[in-house]
Amino acid sequence: MKHLLSTADLDVADAVRILDTAGSMAATQAREIKKLPTLRGRTVVNLFFEDSTRTRISFETAAKRLSADVINFSAKGSSVSKGESLKDTALTLQAMGADAVVIRHHASGAPHTLATSGWTHGAVINAGDGMHQHPTQALLDAYTLRRHLAGPGDVTGRDLTGLRIAIVGDVLHSRVARSNVHLLHTLGAEVVLVAPPTLLPVGVGAWPARVSYHLDEVLADEKPDAIMMLRVQRERMSSAGGGFFPSPLEYTRRYGLDARRLALLPEHAIVLHPGPMNRGLEISADAADSTRAVIVEQVANGVAVRMAVLYLLLAGGDAPARAAAPTDDMKVDA
Amino acid sequence: MSTGTPTPETRVDDDANVVLGAPEINRALTRIAHEILERNKGGSDVVLLGIPTRGLPLARRLAERLIAVEPGLDPALLVGSLDVTMYRDDLAHQPTRTIGATDIPGGGLDGKVVVLVDDVLYSGRTIRAALDAISDLGRPRAVQLAALVDRGHRELPIRADYVGKNLPTSTSERVRVLLEESDGRDAVLIDGGTR
Numbered sequence: 001m002k003h004l005l006s007t008a009d010l011d012v013a014d015a016v017r018i019l020d021t022a023g024s025m026a027a028t029q030a031r032e033i034k035k036l037p038t039l040r041g042r043t044v045v046n047l048f049f050e051d052s053t054r055t056r057i058s059f060e061t062a063a064k065r066l067s068a069d070v071i072n073f074s075a076k077g078s079s080v081s082k083g084e085s086l087k088d089t090a091l092t093l094q095a096m097g098a099d100a101v102v103i104r105h106h107a108s109g110a111p112h113t114l115a116t117s118g119w120t121h122g123a124v125i126n127a128g129d130g131m132h133q134h135p136t137q138a139l140l141d142a143y144t145l146r147r148h149l150a151g152p153g154d155v156t157g158r159d160l161t162g163l164r165i166a167i168v169g170d171v172l173h174s175r176v177a178r179s180n181v182h183l184l185h186t187l188g189a190e191v192v193l194v195a196p197p198t199l200l201p202v203g204v205g206a207w208p209a210r211v212s213y214h215l216d217e218v219l220a221d222e223k224p225d226a227i228m229m230l231r232v233q234r235e236r237m238s239s240a241g242g243g244f245f246p247s248p249l250e251y252t253r254r255y256g257l258d259a260r261r262l263a264l265l266p267e268h269a270i271v272l273h274p275g276p277m278n279r280g281l282e283i284s285a286d287a288a289d290s291t292r293a294v295i296v297e298q299v300a301n302g303v304a305v306r307m308a309v310l311y312l313l314l315a316g317g318d319a320p321a322r323a324a325a326p327t328d329d330m331k332v333d334a
Numbered sequence: 335m336s337t338g339t340p341t342p343e344t345r346v347d348d349d350a351n352v353v354l355g356a357p358e359i360n361r362a363l364t365r366i367a368h369e370i371l372e373r374n375k376g377g378s379d380v381v382l383l384g385i386p387t388r389g390l391p392l393a394r395r396l397a398e399r400l401i402a403v404e405p406g407l408d409p410a411l412l413v414g415s416l417d418v419t420m421y422r423d424d425l426a427h428q429p430t431r432t433i434g435a436t437d438i439p440g441g442g443l444d445g446k447v448v449v450l451v452d453d454v455l456y457s458g459r460t461i462r463a464a465l466d467a468i469s470d471l472g473r474p475r476a477v478q479l480a481a482l483v484d485r486g487h488r489e490l491p492i493r494a495d496y497v498g499k500n501l502p503t504s505t506s507e508r509v510r511v512l513l514e515e516s517d518g519r520d521a522v523l524i525d526g527g528t529r
Contacts, residue, residue, distance in 0.1 A: 017432075024417070024433035033470040038420040066420075311420075316430030 003115045003124040004309055006133045007183035012159055015187055019143050020156050021308035022301070029065070029304060039068035042314050045098040047089070048127070049075040049105045054275060054299065055127050055137075059102045062306035068314070071096070086110060090119035098122045100314055108132035123313040131173055137274055138179035140305040141228065142187055144298050148270050149225050161188030166218055167209075168194040168255055169230030169282050172201045172244070176274045177230055181209045194218050196255065198244045215255050219264040227265060228272040229257050232282045248281055259286040270294050354499055354522035356514075359482065362498030363392070366480050367399035369496050374447050377404050379475065381443060383416040385452045385464060386434035390415045391515040392482060393451040414439045416450070416471075421463035436467075443472030449496075453511040455481035458492035483522055485509050 001014060010018075028036060044063040046056055056072065063070045073093070080089060086105075093101060100123040103111045108130030115124035128134040142160065150158045165184055171177045171193050184191050191209035193200070204211055212218050219227075234248060235241040245251045252258075257271065265271075271283075271293040279285050287293065354362070371377050377400045384393030397413040417434035425431065450464050461479060468477060480496035485503040503509060503524065512521045 021433055024435070027436060028420075031471065036420045036470075037466065038425065311433075312430055315425045317425075317427045 001312060003111075003126075004135050004313065005111050005115055005124065005126045007135045007138045007179045007186070008133075010135075010183065010186060012186055012188075015139070015142070015183060016157060016159055018139055018305070018308050018312060019146055021312060022139070022143050022305045023156055025307040025311070026301065026304035029300075034065055035067060036065060037067050038311060039063070039066040039314055042068045042099040043071065043097055044068045044100045044102060044310065044314075045071045045073055045093050045096075045122075046127075047073050047093065047101050047103045049080065049103075049110070050128070051076075052104055052128070054302075055104065055134075058299070058302040059125075059127060059136075059306050061303050062310055065303070066307055066310055068099075068310065071098070086114065087117070087119055090114055090117070094120045094122070100125060100310065102127050104128045106130055125309060125313065128175055130175065131178070132175055133179050134175040135179050135183070136302070136306055136309060137176050138183040139309070140298055140302040141176075141180055141272055141274070142183055143301050143305050144272060144294055145184075145189070145226055145270070146187075147301070148294065149268070159187040160184060163189040163225045164192065164222060165189050166192045166194055166215075166222065166224040166227045167230065168215060168227060168257070170199045170232045170236065170244075171195045171204070171230065172199045173233070173236070174230045180228065181207050185209065192218055192222055192224065194255065196245055196251075215261065216264070219261055223266050224269060225266065226270045226272060227257065228274075229277075229283045231274065231276065232278060234278070234281065252281055256282055256284060257287045258284040259290075262287045262290060262292070265292070272298060275299070351524045352521050353501060353524055354483070356520035359498065359520045359522070362482065363395050364399055366496040366498060367396050367403065370396070370449055370478075370480070371400060371403055373478075373495070377407050377412070379445070379447045380412065380449060381439055381441070381446045381474075382413045382449050382451055383438075383464075383468075384413070385450060385460060386415055386417050387516060388453040388511050388513055389451045391513050392453060392480075396449075396451060396480065411439045411441045416464055416467055418460055418463035418467050421466045423459060423463065436471075438471055443468065443474045446472075446474050448474040448477045449480055450477065451480045453482050453513075454509050455479070455484045455492075455494050455497075456487055456509075458488045458490035461492050462490050482511060483509060 046059055048056055060070050101120055102125045103114055104127040111124050111126040111129050126133055126135055145160060146155050149163055167177050167180060181191050185208035193209050193211045194215050197213060236244045237248060271287060273283060273295045277283055277288055279288055374380055382393040382397050384390035393413050397409060401407050401409060415435055415437045417436045419431050419433045448468060478495040481494045482498040483501050484494055484497045485501045487505055506526060507524050508526045510523045512519055514520050
């Protein structure tokens with residue numbers, strides 16, 4: 001694993017390894033001294049062409065907890081607003097010695113271009129590109145799901161086999177949904193997408209997931225172990241925004257998670273949301289603040305998962321990361 | 335510094351020379367356990383921290399022996415594990431290592447006598463990393479080191495307080511420790527090199 005561009009690139013072993021490493025990282029974050037010297041001397045550049053608070057802060061926290069130097073670069077107020085291309089920006093960062101570039105871009109595929117163009121020699125981590133992928137979000141969702149649902153006992157080494165996850169909302173515009181469908185499927189979970197027909201992409205039938213237009217039916221018949229609510233942007237309602245649904249109230253009635261629908265879920269089921277939430281639109285305050293909502297925990301898990309990704313991409317030498325030092329190897333340097 | 339057990343007959347086993355068998359390992363651990371109690375005037379402040387992978391079962395065995403001598407000791411507070419992967423200085427020169435578990439006993443490390451337990455003491459770099467890891471976790475009154483085998487070739491000013499066996503080796507040889515818990519049998523082997 002040299003880059004993290006898409007959850008579709010990960011096999012089960014890769015994904016479980018990231019989740020296990022995240023577990024080790026999370027354990028260190030309960031300590032009084034949270035900082036580890038692991039990536040001392042490495043430089044991580046946060047290259048954000050799109051507004052983001054939580055993802056950028058999460059990556060910045062993760063890198064700093066591992067003692068890497070962090071350079072934040074946002075398009076606003078930079079030479080990008082003067083018309084600099086991605087290529088020239090990347091070459092500049094390469095000249096500054098970036099070991100990893102965390103990129104968020106409004107164009108799907110920009111991280112892939114950056115990783116394969118040779119403009120930068122560092123590892124490229126996709127922090128959200130267009131309507132394509134947001135792999136660390138899916139990984140932190142999977143980590144959260146595994147922690148709550150893969151038990152009992154120590155979940156290290158386990159996948160999500162047998163779990164049923166409903167992903168509800170604006171699947172069409174959601175890179176979170178795309179990343180999750182691939183990752184959760186790889187980890188053995190069954191995914192049900194629930195959305196109005198207008199908010200499902202063309203070709204969704206080819207995804208490794210089932211599709212339903214009716215949330216109440218899914219809750220009653222499928223008994224999902226977890227429900228993931230996607231953010232719906234109000235501006236998509238108007239005809240200028242695409243006219244994807246007639247009114248927020250209608251959306252909420254048919255696809256919003258409220259106390260009644262929460263009660264339909266099995267006892268053990270948990271509620272996820274990638275944030276930021278529109279309270280009263282896709283999720284009611286009752287549901288968002290219920291004890292089954294793990295939305296705040298997702299944020300904390302995000303730091304651990306990003307620490308794990310940075311560790312796995314940056315800590316090792318030139319050898320491929322997948323060839324982990326076997327633990328039963330002879331002591332070479334005890 | 336201990337002198338270790340007498341060298342047993344060397345015999346060929348899995349194309350390697352067994353330098354310590356199960357009885358010798360057993361005796362060495364029992365002796366180390368007594369030395370720990372003697373040096374620290376009892377086991378009440380002692381915390382044994384095993385360095386994964388093979389330091390951990392060794393630390394557990396030492397804990398059993400300490401409790402056999404001093405039945406009042408609480409096993410839950412006596413033994414833990416300390417993973418040093420994220421403190422190593424050679425991370426960039428090797429394939430990415432899998433991170434092991436760190437499990438500090440409930441009593442914490444402040445004011446305690448920490449005995450680090452590892453299977454083989456070689457360059458000393460693992461122990462250097464362990465000392466850094468400990469300083470992030472608390473402030474022990476003292477840190478001591480127990481190793482089943484000391485094979486020499488130190489690269490840092492570090493020495494063991496308790497040694498199962500001093501094993502002069504050449505750098506071209508490899509020392510392997512097999513333990514019942516992970517490998518199905520107890521043995522220390524040397525292979526490779528020209529003996």
